[in-house]
Amino acid sequence: MTLLDLPDNTWARVESVDGEESLSRRLLEMGFTEGECIRVVAASPFRDPLAVNIRGAVFALRKYEAGSIRVCLL
Amino acid sequence: MPALTTAAPAAPLIALVGLPNSGKTTVFNALTGSNYRTVNYPGSTVDCAIGAADLDNRRARVMDLPGITSLDGPSPDEQVAIRALFGDSPHGAPSVYVAIADSTQLPRHLYPAKRLIDAGYRVVVAVTMVDILNKRKHLSFDAEALSRELGCPVVRVDARTGVGLKELRRQTGLLLEAPTTDRAARPAPLSAGDISARYQFLENVTARVVTTSTSKTPLEHRLSICMPDPLTARLDRVFLHPAWGFLVFAAIMTAIFTSIFWLAQPMMDGIDRLFSAAAAWLQAVLPDVWLTRLLTDGVILGVGAVAVFIPQIVILFLALGFLEDSGYLSRGAMIVDKPLAMVGLSGRAFVPILSGFACAIPAMLSTRTIPSARERLLTIFILPLMVCSARLPVYGLLIAFLTPPGMAWLGGLGMTALYLFSVLAGLLAAALFGKIFRLEKSVRPSLLLELPAIRRPKLRVALATTYHRTKSYIQKAGGTILCIAVALWALTHLPPRTHLDESAQLAGSYAAVLGQWLEPVMRPLGLDWRVGVALICAFAAREVFVGALALVLMVSAGGDAIEGPLILAMRNATLADGSPLFTFSSCVGLIIFFGFALQCMSTVAVSRKETGGWYIPTVQLVAFTALAYLSALAAVQGLRWAGIA
Numbered sequence: 001m002t003l004l005d006l007p008d009n010t011w012a013r014v015e016s017v018d019g020e021e022s023l024s025r026r027l028l029e030m031g032f033t034e035g036e037c038i039r040v041v042a043a044s045p046f047r048d049p050l051a052v053n054i055r056g057a058v059f060a061l062r063k064y065e066a067g068s069i070r071v072c073l074l
Numbered sequence: 075m076p077a078l079t080t081a082a083p084a085a086p087l088i089a090l091v092g093l094p095n096s097g098k099t100t101v102f103n104a105l106t107g108s109n110y111r112t113v114n115y116p117g118s119t120v121d122c123a124i125g126a127a128d129l130d131n132r133r134a135r136v137m138d139l140p141g142i143t144s145l146d147g148p149s150p151d152e153q154v155a156i157r158a159l160f161g162d163s164p165h166g167a168p169s170v171y172v173a174i175a176d177s178t179q180l181p182r183h184l185y186p187a188k189r190l191i192d193a194g195y196r197v198v199v200a201v202t203m204v205d206i207l208n209k210r211k212h213l214s215f216d217a218e219a220l221s222r223e224l225g226c227p228v229v230r231v232d233a234r235t236g237v238g239l240k241e242l243r244r245q246t247g248l249l250l251e252a253p254t255t256d257r258a259a260r261p262a263p264l265s266a267g268d269i270s271a272r273y274q275f276l277e278n279v280t281a282r283v284v285t286t287s288t289s290k291t292p293l294e295h296r297l298s299i300c301m302p303d304p305l306t307a308r309l310d311r312v313f314l315h316p317a318w319g320f321l322v323f324a325a326i327m328t329a330i331f332t333s334i335f336w337l338a339q340p341m342m343d344g345i346d347r348l349f350s351a352a353a354a355w356l357q358a359v360l361p362d363v364w365l366t367r368l369l370t371d372g373v374i375l376g377v378g379a380v381a382v383f384i385p386q387i388v389i390l391f392l393a394l395g396f397l398e399d400s401g402y403l404s405r406g407a408m409i410v411d412k413p414l415a416m417v418g419l420s421g422r423a424f425v426p427i428l429s430g431f432a433c434a435i436p437a438m439l440s441t442r443t444i445p446s447a448r449e450r451l452l453t454i455f456i457l458p459l460m461v462c463s464a465r466l467p468v469y470g471l472l473i474a475f476l477t478p479p480g481m482a483w484l485g486g487l488g489m490t491a492l493y494l495f496s497v498l499a500g501l502l503a504a505a506l507f508g509k510i511f512r513l514e515k516s517v518r519p520s521l522l523l524e525l526p527a528i529r530r531p532k533l534r535v536a537l538a539t540t541y542h543r544t545k546s547y548i549q550k551a552g553g554t555i556l557c558i559a560v561a562l563w564a565l566t567h568l569p570p571r572t573h574l575d576e577s578a579q580l581a582g583s584y585a586a587v588l589g590q591w592l593e594p595v596m597r598p599l600g601l602d603w604r605v606g607v608a609l610i611c612a613f614a615a616r617e618v619f620v621g622a623l624a625l626v627l628m629v630s631a632g633g634d635a636i637e638g639p640l641i642l643a644m645r646n647a648t649l650a651d652g653s654p655l656f657t658f659s660s661c662v663g664l665i666i667f668f669g670f671a672l673q674c675m676s677t678v679a680v681s682r683k684e685t686g687g688w689y690i691p692t693v694q695l696v697a698f699t700a701l702a703y704l705s706a707l708a709a710v711q712g713l714r715w716a717g718i719a
Contacts (some may be wrong), residue, residue, distance in 0.1 A: 004514055026520070036315065042310055044409065045412070051525060053302060057179050061522065
C-alpha cells in the first residue's frame with residue numbers, strides 16, 4: 001500500500017520511495033527513509049495534499065508525492 | 075552591509091547552516107545584534123545576510139543563509155545557500171560552520187551537519203527549541219552526550235531568551251583558534267543506500283541523547299520523538315480539517331482585509347487633522363507668497379493625502395507579521411494548494427501572493443522558495459495584479475467616495491471584494507499565460523512543504539517586522555511623492571499670472587496643455603484631462619494618484635481635513651459639458667484600471683532580475699496595462715449602456 005491508502009492517524013513504516021529519481025531522492029534526504037515511522041495527520045478534500053507526520057515534522061505532500069511512498073502497517 | 079565585507083577582509087567568516095525553521099535567523103540576530111526579521115516559515119531567508127560579531131574578543135563575520143535540507147537541494151534559495159557554504163559567494167569561504175538543529179527533529183536537522191563534519195569541516199552544533207521538547211513533549215536532551223557522539227562541540231541555545239549564546243560564542247571562538255587540519259572538500263552526493271545509513275546512524279544517536287523519565291518500550295519512545303508537539307497536533311486538527319480548516323482560513327483572511335478598512339478609520343482621521351493643522355499653522359505664520367503656497371498646497375497637501383493611508387498599510391503589515399510568526403502561513407499554503415495547482419501554481423505561491431498584498435517586490439523575491447521553475451515564473455507573472463499597499467490609498471479614496479455616509483461596513487466589504495477580485499484575476503492570468511506561452515517544462519512540480527510547530531506569535535517580533543516594512547515603504551514612496559507633488563504644483567501654477575481665480579489659472583497652466591493630449595484617451599472612460607494628469611503621475615508610483623488628484627482639483631489645505639475636502643472637490647468637479655466628473659461608472663472604471671495596470675517601475679526591474687530576462691516583464695507591462703484600459707473602457711461603457719451613470 002502507499003500513503004494514499006493509509007487511514008488517518010494510523011502508524012505505518014516506510015517500505016520504499018518510488019517514482020521519479022529527483023523526487024525520491026529529495027524525499028529520502030528529507031528523512032523518508034526505509035523503516036521510519038509515518039502517519040497521515042490530516043487530509044485536504046480529495047486527499048490532496050496530505051499532511052504527513054514523520055521524524056517529528058509535519059509535511060504537506062501532493063497526491064502523487066504521497067502515492068510514491070510505499071508503507072506497511074506497524 | 076557591504077562596508078563590512080570590504081573593510082575587514084581579515085575577519086574570519088562564520089556560516090550558519092540549518093534547515094528552514096531551525097531558528098537560524100534568531101541565532102544570527104542574537105550573535106550580531108542586528109534586527110533582521112525572522113519568519114516562522116520554511117525558506118523565508120532568500121539571500122545571504124552578513125553581520126559582525128564578537129566571539130570572545132575575536133572579531134568575526136557571521137553569515138545567515140536560506141535554510142537547506144541537504145547539501146544538494148534543488149530550489150533557487152537552497153542553491154544560493156549551498157554555493158555560499160562552499161565559498162562561492164562574494165563573502166569568501168567560511169572558516170567555521172555553526173549548524174543550527176531543532177531538538178524536536180534531530181535526525182533531519184543533524185543530517186546536513188553530519189555531512190559537513192564527515193567531510194572535515196569545523197562545525198559547532200547549536201541545538202534549539204529545547205523548551206518545546208521539555209515542556210510540550212516531556213523529553214529531555216543531553217548536549218554532552220550528543221557532543222561525544224558527533225565528535226564536535228554541541229551547545230544548547232535559546233536565542234530568544236539568550237540562554238547558551240555566551241557558550242556558543244566561546245566554542246565558535248575556540249574552533250577559530252584551533253589549527254586547520256587538511257583542507258576539507260565539498261562532499262559528493264550520496265547514494266540512496268548511504269542516505270538511509272546516515273539517517274539510521276542519526277536515529278540511533280537521537281534515541282540515546284533524547285531521553286524520557288517515564289518508562290517506555292523502544293517503539294513507544296521512538297513514536298513519542300516522532301510525533302509533533304501536542305499543542306500543534308491539537309490545533310492542526312482544526313487548521314487542516316477539510317471543512318473547518320477552510321472556514322478558519324476564510325475567516326482569517328476576511329478579518330484581515332475588512333479590518334484594513336474600518337479599523338484604520340480613526341487613525342486616518344487623526345493623521346488627516348495633523349497635516350491640515352500643520353498647513354493651517356504655516357499659512358498663518360508665513361507671509362502669503364508663492365513659496366508658502368508651494369509648501370502648504372503643494373508639499374503638505376500632496377504628501378498628506380498619501381500619509382493618511384499609512385494606518386491601513388500598518389494594519390496589513392501587522393496582520394502579515396502575526397501570521398508569519400505563528401506558523402499559520404504554511405497551513406494556509408496547504409489549504410490553497412489544490413485550487414492553485416489547477417491553474418499551474420503551487421501552494422508555495424500562497425506566501426508570495428499574500429506578501430504581494432503588501433508589495434510585489436519582496437513578494438517576487440520570496441518566490442525563490444518555489445522549486446519548480448515553471449510554477450515560480452507563473453507566480454512572478456501574476457504578482458503585479460495583487461492589491462499592493464500602493465493601491466490602497468487609491469482604492470481607499472475611491473471607495474470612500476462611493477460609500478454612502480455612515481455605511482463604513484460597505485466600504486470594508488468593497489475592499490474585501492477587491493482583494494478577492496485581484497486573486498481571481500491572478501489565477502485566471504496564470505491559467506491563460508501558462509496555456510498561451512510556453513514556459514520551461516520541468517518534472518512534475520512538487521509541494522513538499524514543511525508545516526512548522528505552531529507558536530504564540532510574539533508581539534515584539536510582529537511589531538519589529540511591521541516597523542521595518544512600513545519604514546521601507548515610506549522611504550521608497552516618500553521621495554517620489556514629494557518630488558511629484560512639487561513638480562505638479564509647479565505645472566498647475568505656471569506660467570504665473572495675477573488677478574485670476576484658481577480655476578482660470580489652472581485652465582491656462584502647463585498641466586492643462588499637457589492634459590489636452592490626454593483628453594481623447596480619457597474621454598471614453600468618462601474622465602477628463604485632470605484625471606489623466608494624475609494617472610500619468612501614478613506611473614511613477616500608484617499612490618501618487620491621490621496627492622496628484624488633490625493638486626489638480628485645487629483642493630486647498632487651509633481647512634480642517636484633507637480627505638473630506640478632496641472628496642467634496644471630487645463631488646463638485648464637472649466635465650466641460652457640466653455633467654459630474656466622478657460618477658459611479660467612472661469611479662468603477664478607475665478602480666478597474668488600477669486593478670490591472672502595471673504602474674510600478676521598480677516591479678518591472680525586479681521582475682527582469684528574478685526571471686532573468688525582459689520577456690516576462692515586457693509581457694506584464696504591455697498586457698496588464700492594455701488589459702487595464704480596455705476593461706475599464708468596457709466597464710464604463712457597459713454601465714452607461716445599462717443606464718448607470
